[in-house]
Amino acid sequence: MSGDENLERELESFLREDDSRLAALYRKLPRPEPDAALDAAVLAMARRAAAAPAPRPAPRRRHWLPLLGAAATVALAVGIAYRLAPQLGNQRGVPAAGGASDAARREEAQAPAATTQAAPPARPAPPAAVTPPVETDRRQLQKVENAAAPAPAPFPGATDATAAAAKAPAPAAAGRVAANREAEMKKSAAAVSESAAAPASMSAPAPAAAAPAEPALRVGTPAGNAFEAPKPAKDRAQDHAYSAAVLRNSRLYPESWIAEIQRLLRAGRREEARQNLELFRSKYPDYRLPEDLRDLP
Amino acid sequence: MLAYAQGDVRAFEALYARSRGMLYRFILRSVGDRASADELFQETWSRLVAARERYRVEAKFTTWLLQIAHNLIVDTFRRTRPQADPDETEAVFRTLDAPESERPEQYLSEFEQRRRLQLVLDELPPAQREAFLLRVEGGLGLEAIARLTGAGQETVKSRLRYALAKIREKFAE
Numbered sequence: 001m002s003g004d005e006n007l008e009r010e011l012e013s014f015l016r017e018d019d020s021r022l023a024a025l026y027r028k029l030p031r032p033e034p035d036a037a038l039d040a041a042v043l044a045m046a047r048r049a050a051a052a053p054a055p056r057p058a059p060r061r062r063h064w065l066p067l068l069g070a071a072a073t074v075a076l077a078v079g080i081a082y083r084l085a086p087q088l089g090n091q092r093g094v095p096a097a098g099g100a101s102d103a104a105r106r107e108e109a110q111a112p113a114a115t116t117q118a119a120p121p122a123r124p125a126p127p128a129a130v131t132p133p134v135e136t137d138r139r140q141l142q143k144v145e146n147a148a149a150p151a152p153a154p155f156p157g158a159t160d161a162t163a164a165a166a167k168a169p170a171p172a173a174a175g176r177v178a179a180n181r182e183a184e185m186k187k188s189a190a191a192v193s194e195s196a197a198a199p200a201s202m203s204a205p206a207p208a209a210a211a212p213a214e215p216a217l218r219v220g221t222p223a224g225n226a227f228e229a230p231k232p233a234k235d236r237a238q239d240h241a242y243s244a245a246v247l248r249n250s251r252l253y254p255e256s257w258i259a260e261i262q263r264l265l266r267a268g269r270r271e272e273a274r275q276n277l278e279l280f281r282s283k284y285p286d287y288r289l290p291e292d293l294r295d296l297p
Numbered sequence: 298m299l300a301y302a303q304g305d306v307r308a309f310e311a312l313y314a315r316s317r318g319m320l321y322r323f324i325l326r327s328v329g330d331r332a333s334a335d336e337l338f339q340e341t342w343s344r345l346v347a348a349r350e351r352y353r354v355e356a357k358f359t360t361w362l363l364q365i366a367h368n369l370i371v372d373t374f375r376r377t378r379p380q381a382d383p384d385e386t387e388a389v390f391r392t393l394d395a396p397e398s399e400r401p402e403q404y405l406s407e408f409e410q411r412r413r414l415q416l417v418l419d420e421l422p423p424a425q426r427e428a429f430l431l432r433v434e435g436g437l438g439l440e441a442i443a444r445l446t447g448a449g450q451e452t453v454k455s456r457l458r459y460a461l462a463k464i465r466e467k468f469a470e
Contacts, residue, residue: 007465011458014432015439022464026433029411032325033318038335042317042342046309049346050301 246275254284261293298358302349313342316362323363323434326418327370327427337373341366363435364445367427374423410468417467425460428453 013020034042242250249260257280264273277296280287300308320341325334344365352361418426424446431437431445443450 007458007462010465011454011461014457014461015454022461023433025410025414028407029415031318032322032331034321034335034338038339039313039317042313042339043310045339045343046301046313046346047306049349050304050306050309 242275242279243272245272246279249276250279250283254280254287258290258293262290265292265296298349298352298361302352309346312358316359319359319434320362320366323430324366324370326430326434327366327423328373329419333373337366337369340369344369357441359435360437360441360445363431363437367431367445370427413467414464417464420467421460421463424448425456425463428456429460432457 010020010022014022017023249257252260257276261273261276261280264270264276274296277289277293281289298308298312301312321334321338324337324341325331328334328337341362345362348365352358418429421429427446428442431442437445439450439453443453446453448456
């Protein structure tokens, strides 16, 4: 039997038996133990520890907290972007939501047809870069006039700017400012009035604010209808009752509209003429109609 | 240990009485001098007390205690690896020697065997000595030794094989 085999057998015995020959020999070695002072120190330490509150295990790191924070940040950013998107859209010329802009959009949709009739030959819509100053001036003018005193709504067909401005019982200072602004408006509005379809789409101030501003705008603009104040709800409801052709005609100058109605009558399109006249009367109740139209029901 | 974790000091005293000798000898024969052994012995119990809330029933208490001691010993070796020359070994032997009153003359041959065993244990590489001590002092099996020391079972078995071979060699002189 080789030495290696004996060693392996001894190893197996050493691992298997608790009291192998080698283990038995080991147990005969001196068996030193801690002295009494060491025992006392350890036991005293254990008693102190037991008397004191048990140390709390270190709190587990919550790995989900950073993830939750990141998700909340993303949600917040998306929410802010969602809120700001309409405002940014407005700054870029997108109409704001609301009743006034709804009316403007409706008018805008009808504008091309009106343009073809009001200002032949038709021109392409003016570039957006041209129209904003008019809109801005108009709003500023409204602010000035509102700050003074609201002028009564002028006669729709009025064409004299000075007379309209004189009607407004505004203070002198505000009147002067308004007059200056009016002169500027005449220049800028004249530049764009011939292709007034787009300006029509931009006349969307709040009704209450628009009324005092109308005189200067209306008289200073050849295509005064293009700058009409938004129609009251009643009128808008009325519009829905008329055909698109009638509504297109309502954008004409009153005189042109009357001429169109007369043409319809001559063409035998009596019902269409009657609808036009009905809408005309509702828009211009004080307009003096030609004799041939006065009797039309 | 669970009872002590709930504040029962008597439970700790019972555990201490049962394990103090085994632990002390394991540490003393691992590090070789009483001063270091005393320090490590106290530190081991201190660590155990501090970690009493983390004790789990599935872990054998002796294994857990020896694991703490093993880690402290390894740290000690890393800081200052003991270089025992023959004189130091003899000094340790004298320290560990039994009182004269416990050594009757008729046991001299056995005393020589124990002396040689003590010498060879001191000469063993730390890893082999530790594996031997964990087996004969701690009563741990191959698997437990492997888990405690972080080595594979075959590695532990090899260490024990080398240790036994050196012991046999020492006894054959």
